[in-house]
Amino acid sequence: MIAGQNPIGDFKKFELSNGLRVLLRTDHSLPLAALQVWVRCGSVDEDHRVAGIAHFMEHMVFKGNPNTRDISRIVESCGGTINAATQHELTHYYTDVPQEGLEPAVTALGEALTSPHLLAEEIEKERRVILEEMARRDDSPNAVLWDKFMGSIYEGTPYGQSVIGSRKTLCHIERRHLAEFHKKNYTASRMVAVCAGDFSERRILSLMESAFGNLPKGKEESNGLNARAFGRAGRPIVLKRPVQQGYLACGFHTPGLSNPDLVTLDVMADLLGGGASSRLYRRLREERQLLWSVGANLISYRHSGILGIFAEVPRANLDESITAIQQEMDGLEKEPVTEPEIQRAKARIRSEWLNELETLHGQASLIGHLTALGQEEIALRYLKDLETIDGSDIQATCLDILKDKPMTVAMIRPKNNSKKS
């Protein structure tokens, strides 16, 4: 790395009086800052009867508090942006601001997260908004396929549940559910605040203490999930929809974030489908011209992960594409990966990291996400570990993790009455 080395190593760790973890990295080269709060709760922490409540809660946080100004107004009027995302294991609040906007943003985010406005009238309005969001997702073949694929590969576990929930569960959510969910999950032990950019460390720590220090400590409760809960292949899913081309998702269970082969698996996923010279892209798209696009990546959760392959395919080639993908996976065991393949995959992954590290937002996201999941050391050692991967690691990991594992397949097949592609 040319300048500054890995900026992730510059983050300093602090703790507020209630135990909330704070990570700060000062960088005065530009008058900007990224502020993020990661809450270790997501759809896997929900009671299935109120599926979607973590996402609903995220919406309600933006409603603010009757005694405060609207949080988006505070941030945007300083020249910043603010948004949030709910995932399976985490809820992520993030704001990027010019330096002068940071202090108001810390205060406003603290107020919004510690005491969200849960007025019945606002809840009803937001429910309607989320129903619109659901309709929008239903119109996206990729979003529909993702939910079905996750539902299949993680059948019987909370990871199989859609993050947004269903219309039925959304309509069950009442004010008391939201209040209980907030009380249980929005606690200091489950949260990490991260700030990178142009600020005084002492000043921001003091502001964070005022903003977040009154959150209850809470308990770091396990949701009962562990690696043993995962591993079965899902049932094949075939949806028929009025689409113009086929959409395909294939996947294998892999171990979660804490597994020692994480970086090796990343390299394996990349050499399979990470760039235009990767095996799947070159052989299936370029040589056999079976599909329009294909990519592979490793999706890692705390106790489990997926090596996922996603493709857009002409309708006539869907079945042949599945067979071809399976053959390439089998080939990983039989056909040794070459040194140039590994070198390209490592170089591509490293570039992705460097790109991410160019922004304060990217730096805060990398460390915040992994710290909230208890895996912050990955962010520190990843690039070093990457250097050491070689062909024998790939082969051994492949045999160990993928051998004889069935592939889960979900697809959207165009209905007969849509035009042929």
Next chain:
Amino acid sequence: MILPFLKRKLSNHLTVLYRHTPKNLMAEIQLIFPGGQLREPAALGGLSNFTMELAVKGTQKRSYRELCEVIESLGGSIWGDDAQDYGSLNLSVPAEEAERALPLFAEVVLESAFPTEEIEKEKKATLAEIKSKEEHPFTIAYERLNGLLFGDHAYGKPGLGTRETVGRISRNDILRWKETWLKPDQAVLSIAAPLAPDRTLKSLKALLGNSWGRQGPQLPAAKPLKALRQEKRVKLEKRFQQAYLLIGFRAPGLSSPLYPQTKILNALLGGGMSARLFQEIREKRGLAYDVGSFYPTRLLASSFVIHVGLQPPKIKKAEACVHKLLEDLKTTAPKREQVEEAKRYIRGTYFMDHQTNSRKAFYMGWWEILGKGAAYDSRYAEEIERVTPESVKEAAQEIFEQPPQIVELHPN
């Protein structure tokens, strides 16, 4: 607040812009030139996009596969891009590998081979992509709206082209397009990298400083746009869950004196979560999830588009609400504090978008190729700063008094 840059003219008249960024990690090099959909022959819509896709699919020295393997082994990528007003060839690579990647980039710029088999393969892929647009309700509605706003002008056509226009593109058309528009005297090489400028500029001069053949043509006079005389409303029915309402107006191009105030107008109306559309339609009424407006920067003329994704029974209510907001902007100048907030929002988001070298290189080259000059990267914020509430009202009157063009997309 935007970093300084160097500007050089090589002996072949290629303009080189260099922003030295010691804190960044990537080297980004973008060759931007006046191609784009604006200059496409009407019968060959999509030619600009297609040429840029194919420019990286092999050179006189290397096949596409060989090119991918060597650039990816450096952790880099080379790709072509295009938009309404320009085309570009781009290199992104970790800074320490830039020296090895630059000759590959020059090879793509000077020696793209456009192999027939790659053309055929990409033609099939592009036709499939055109077809798959049918799966995206916003894209369908937006392309239709552009058609209403700009008619048969290039801005009214889809960037990918149509089945017919792409189907008839030949290898000769592609070669002629590149030969015509990718010329040193009218292109800009924009670089942002943490590398010593002298050494990098010397390498680039050796690689790209020679003649690339004849000079580029004089840019032809742009086809004038006919004024819109009447409101038009199109109702489409498609198999989706959600309806879309798009309301569009012709809006000032980059050279118009109304450009900065229209940017403020857009920030006030639909620029973020605190903007009027979001607050009125989503926060107060819960009518929609996706609501906002946009005003893209275009050379000749642009569009001001208000978009709402919602259930069909709510369309009337949402539309009435939008018209009320537009009426307010036409009749009452926004408060000074609101305009100041909008200015801070635009300046802040613009500045934050300059963190990566990719965006730093883009902005310099883009302003230069659009005729504003790379220094406008800093002047833009100054122009925004000078906008007054009264001038925002003037822009609102100028734009919203034109007949609106409306697209409703309904689920069937």
